[in-house]
Amino acid sequence: xxxxxxxGSSYMVGxxxxxxxxxxxxxxxxxxxxxxxxxxxxxxxxxxxWKADSFRGSMKEVTPSPIPNDPKTYETGIKALMGSSTR
Numbered sequence: 001x002x003x004x005x006x007x008g009s010s011y012m013v014g015x016x017x018x019x020x021x022x023x024x025x026x027x028x029x030x031x032x033x034x035x036x037x038x039x040x041x042x043x044x045x046x047x048x049x050w051k052a053d054s055f056r057g058s059m060k061e062v063t064p065s066p067i068p069n070d071p072k073t074y075e076t077g078i079k080a081l082m083g084s085s086t087r
Contacts, residue, residue: 005046006036007066007073029053
């Protein structure tokens, strides 16, 4: 990004089988949003946000994934996602 940081995002799905031979069930799903900074020791996480989706079809706004040359997608959305867990 223009300020020398990097931004990445990834989707996550948690699946669990509660009993031997049971059917797998989706337990949670959501998106990680991370901002990285380059240090003399390599890239390090500067900030990170986990935003869980509450249910399939939720209309809750999700921060867009980073798109090269699109400044409106450069931020992780921490302020917009207040109430989400940070890591």
